[in-house]
Structure formats: structure tokens, C-alpha cells
Amino acid sequence: MTDLIPQFGNTLYTLVAFILALSIIVTVHEFGHYIIGRWSGIKAEVFSVGFGPRLFSRRDRHGTLWQVAAVPLGGYVRFLGDENAASAGPGRQVDPALRRQTLAGAPLWARFATLLAGPVFNFILSILIFAGFAIFMGLPRDQVVVGRIAPMPPEVTSELRPGDQVLGIGGVPVAGWADMRRVIDQVPPAPVQDWLVMRDGEELTVPGPDPMPPRVSGVGARSAAADAGIRPDDVILSVDGVAVTRFDQIASKVAEAEGRPLDLAVWRSGDGTLSFTLTPKQQDLPAVGGGFERRWLIGVTGGDGYFTPATRSAGLFEALWLGAERTWSVITMSLSGLWAMISGQIDSCNLGGAISIAQTTGQAASAGGASFITWIAFLSAAIGFLNLLPIPVLDGGHLMFYSYEAVTGRPPSDRALNLLTALGFATVIALMIFGLTNDLFCP
Structure with a gap:
């Protein structure tokens, strides 16, 4: 029985990390819906972190009930007149005088902006996290300057010091970080290399590790x-x-x-x-x-390598641009991976479910706070992208309906909405089951 305690502890740690990451991402997503809806004149009745029985709550001056529920696996905003937490279905009957404050009765632009805000806020969260790391941790200097040095095996001899500027490795000149790939290709592998460095204004040749060690x-x-x-x-x-x-x-x-x-x-x-x-x-x-x-x-x-580069401060706009580039990279990778699975270019086992996401979250948390926060940024961008897919019950499905209304001048019929919504629910459930099956049976 005692052999099960470490395994149970790891599972509990993974579960807590997963719930924390999911709660942050979902709360940001739903807050996007809430705040843009409120600014657009749509009244939110409930903002819930989690599902199920209410644990505690308070009502703000706008009449919105903010609550934390017992099942911490998501959350929702319920707008005035919504039939359910997914804002699906024809909606509840409300006083005609209040119809403008409902999602269904709001102008098309307000509905579109409110639904789009959830994924957009996920992208903003990712951008801010990536930008924050660039600002607070800095960016590598253009020149190769030694920062913090990691422990090395005893067979590796190194006399590198923090602050050394690297001028050459193994007789090959080093112009900067952008030049390191060329240098690595030209220098034969060896556990110890000759490093030409500038130290206190003096050029020195000192022993150091291979520039790309098996670390x-x-x-x-x-x-x-x-x-x-x-x-x-x-x-x-x-x-x-x-x-x-x-x-x-x-x-x-x-x-x-x-x-x-x-x-x-x-x-x-x-x-x-x-x-x-x-x-x-x-x-x-x-x-x-x-x-x-x-x-x-x-x-x-x-x-x-065995050392982190010395860094320079990043400006606000530079950091935000880098954050946007990295977020866009996550979106494009998600899109290309999804298309590759649909077109049969890659194995369907590449689609993981809740178990694999939870395990990755737990491992990221175990690696430290920076790794965990970075994973939240990746996951937030991916969830924002998935929510934009044109599947009814997802934000992208609602936006698809609104786009149809913008083009034709009328919304889809109730019969079409009910049918497409049912298909959307079935698709989402099927994908969840498929991902869970992959988690359990794929190698």
C-alpha cells in the first residue's frame, strides 16, 4: 500500500496543476466575453468559475452574480435571456423592454464582438506572458556573452566565467548568437574545446565544453x-x-x-x-x-549549452511584438497540425486528450514556475484557436451563424440552429472521446 503513495502524490500534483492552469485560461476567456458584452450593452447574469453547486458568490453593482462552483473544470458567463451556459438554443423569454440587454436581442456587431472576445482574450494572455518573460528575464545580447553557468560532468574541463565575451570556438570566429549554428557545423564534436574569449579587456584562450553538448x-x-x-x-x-x-x-x-x-x-x-x-x-x-x-x-x-546567455533589457513594444510573434507561431502550428491529421499526413494519435494535457501541465509545473507559466501561455493560445473553429456550441460556430446573418440579412432558422447545435455537441463529445482513447491506447 505504501508503494502507491508516491504515485498518488504525483497524480494529485498533476491534477492540481491542471485545474489551476485550466481555471486561469477559462477565467480569462470568459472575462473577455463578459467585459465586451457589458461594454456592448449586454447584461451578464452569472459569471461562474467552475460548474455545479455554488460554493460562494457575491453580486456586483451591475447585477452580475460572481460565483465559484464545486467542479473546477471550466466556467461560463450566462447572459440575460440565455437558455444555458453555452448561450445555445432559442433562449428564455424576457421582458421586451430588456431585450436589447440580451445576447439574442443585441445588434449583430455587439454579438459578434462579445463572442469573438473570448478567444481574443486568450491570445492577449499568451502575448502578455511571453512579453513579460522578455521584459523581466531580458533578451540575449547580440554578442555571445556568458551568463549563468550550469554544473558539468567531471570529464568536461571548463574555465569559462560569467561575463566572458566569446570571440571564437575551436579556431572558428564567433560573430554573435545568430552565427552559432554555422560555428557548430564547422567545429568537430569534442568534450572540450578551445574558447577564445574577451575577459577584462584581454583576449584569452581557455578550455570549455562543446558548444552544443548532450545536455x-x-x-x-x-x-x-x-x-x-x-x-x-x-x-x-x-x-x-x-x-x-x-x-x-x-x-x-x-x-x-x-x-x-x-x-x-x-x-x-x-x-x-x-x-x-x-x-x-x-x-x-x-x-x-x-x-x-x-x-x-x-x-x-x-x-x-552549459551556460545561459547574458541578457539585455527589452523595451515594451519590442517585448509585445515578440509575444505576438510567439503566440502567432502557436496558432499556426495548431492549424497545420490539425490540417495534417484531417488530411492523413500524420497519425491521429498526435491528437491528445485531457489526460495528456494534464500530464504535460503537471510536468511543466514540476519543472518550475517559469515553465508552468510558459505552458499556460501555449495552452491559452491553443484553446483560443480551437474555440474559433466553426463548430456549433464553440465560439467559432456562433461567429459562423452571425456571419451568415450579416450576409443574408437574417439569422438561420430555429430548426437549422437546433440541428447544427446538436451536431456541434456530438462533434465536440466525439473529439473528447477520441482524444481520451488516444491517451489510453496510443503508444
Whole structure:
């Protein structure tokens, strides 16, 4: 029985992290609906965080009941006249004098803006989080300057110091961070390299690590590495007894194995050298020339080196622009991945459900606050995109109906609305079941 306690603790931690992330994202989404609706003259009766029985509540001066409910898996805004929390159906009868304050009775522009605001606020949350990291953590300087240095295995000799400006590695000049890929391609892999640095106004050649060591910077959820217990900051020393000195070499060894179990020797600060056995999994990834390619993966990312770059301050507008670019990148990746699954370019197992999302959220929380908040930004952008899909009961479905009304001058008939709404509910439920099935049965 005691063996189950750690597993139960991990599950509880994952569940709490998932509920916290989901509550933040849903609250921001619903607040977008609420505030734009209120500014548009639409009255909100209830703003609920969670579903089910009410735990506590208060009513504000606008007459809206703000509540926290017992089931913390989402939330909703119920506008005056809404039949249900999804704002679906013909709606309830209200005093004709108050019809303008209902969603159904508001002008088309107000309805469109109110429904669009939910996904837009999700995108704004992502932009602000990414921008906040750029402002408070800074951006790498154009020149390669050593920041914080991470622990290294004892076989790696390094005399680099924080503040050193890197001028060359292995005899190859370094012009800046944008030049590092060229430098890595020209310098042969080795556990120790000659680094030319500028230190206190003097050029020095000192020993240092390979510029792209086999150090793990991230571990994917539900991956072979995560299942085996590999952690960020681990250094992979060998794969099947063959030493690796550069991160790229790991991918080659994994590809050569073609799904065969691999033995890894891993150095971990404080624990020394550890042994792991794991089996790579196949996954569809974006290809360089477009489309997707199927590859064997163990689920680690890396190549960041043993030191973080020294940073510079980011201006507000620069940070917001970077935040918008990163949010747009999440949206485009979501769109291309969805289309690739529909068109059969990638395996349907790439569509995860609530379990895989919860596990990824738990792992992000375990990696630290910064990782957890970054994951919230990614998840918020993805949820905003999914809500814009033209599926009835989602925001995108309502916007589709409003677009039809704008073009034809009349809304869809009640019969068509009821039929499409039923199909929308069935589609959403089917997708949820499909994702859950993938979580349980896909490798």
C-alpha cells in the first residue's frame, strides 16, 4: 500500500496543476466575453468559475452574480435571456423592454464582438506572458556573452566565467548568437574545446565544453525519456555504450535503433552517473521543406549549452511584438497540425486528450514556475484557436451563424440552429472521446 503513495502524490500534483492552469485560461476567456458584452450593452447574469453547486458568490453593482462552483473544470458567463451556459438554443423569454440587454436581442456587431472576445482574450494572455518573460528575464545580447553557468560532468574541463565575451570556438570566429549554428557545423564534436574569449579587456584562450553538448533542456510529456525518469539538466554521456559529445549525435543513435530499446548513461548533478533503458516512440514532426515526417524520438530537447546567455533589457513594444510573434507561431502550428491529421499526413494519435494535457501541465509545473507559466501561455493560445473553429456550441460556430446573418440579412432558422447545435455537441463529445482513447491506447 505504501508503494502507491508516491504515485498518488504525483497524480494529485498533476491534477492540481491542471485545474489551476485550466481555471486561469477559462477565467480569462470568459472575462473577455463578459467585459465586451457589458461594454456592448449586454447584461451578464452569472459569471461562474467552475460548474455545479455554488460554493460562494457575491453580486456586483451591475447585477452580475460572481460565483465559484464545486467542479473546477471550466466556467461560463450566462447572459440575460440565455437558455444555458453555452448561450445555445432559442433562449428564455424576457421582458421586451430588456431585450436589447440580451445576447439574442443585441445588434449583430455587439454579438459578434462579445463572442469573438473570448478567444481574443486568450491570445492577449499568451502575448502578455511571453512579453513579460522578455521584459523581466531580458533578451540575449547580440554578442555571445556568458551568463549563468550550469554544473558539468567531471570529464568536461571548463574555465569559462560569467561575463566572458566569446570571440571564437575551436579556431572558428564567433560573430554573435545568430552565427552559432554555422560555428557548430564547422567545429568537430569534442568534450572540450578551445574558447577564445574577451575577459577584462584581454583576449584569452581557455578550455570549455562543446558548444552544443548532450545536455537535456526539456523532457516531453508521455515520452520515452519522461517514462524512464530523465530530467532537465541531465547530461547524456553515452547511448548503447557509444559516447556522445554533441546533442545532435543522440538523434542519430535513436534513428539508427528504429524503435529498439536503448541503454543510456546519464550524468546528473548531485547523483553522478545513472543508467536508464528506454524505448523510442514514433512521432510526426514538421519537416524542413514543409509537410510532416515520421521519426523515432525519445522526447528530449537540448543543444542550449552549459551556460545561459547574458541578457539585455527589452523595451515594451519590442517585448509585445515578440509575444505576438510567439503566440502567432502557436496558432499556426495548431492549424497545420490539425490540417495534417484531417488530411492523413500524420497519425491521429498526435491528437491528445485531457489526460495528456494534464500530464504535460503537471510536468511543466514540476519543472518550475517559469515553465508552468510558459505552458499556460501555449495552452491559452491553443484553446483560443480551437474555440474559433466553426463548430456549433464553440465560439467559432456562433461567429459562423452571425456571419451568415450579416450576409443574408437574417439569422438561420430555429430548426437549422437546433440541428447544427446538436451536431456541434456530438462533434465536440466525439473529439473528447477520441482524444481520451488516444491517451489510453496510443503508444
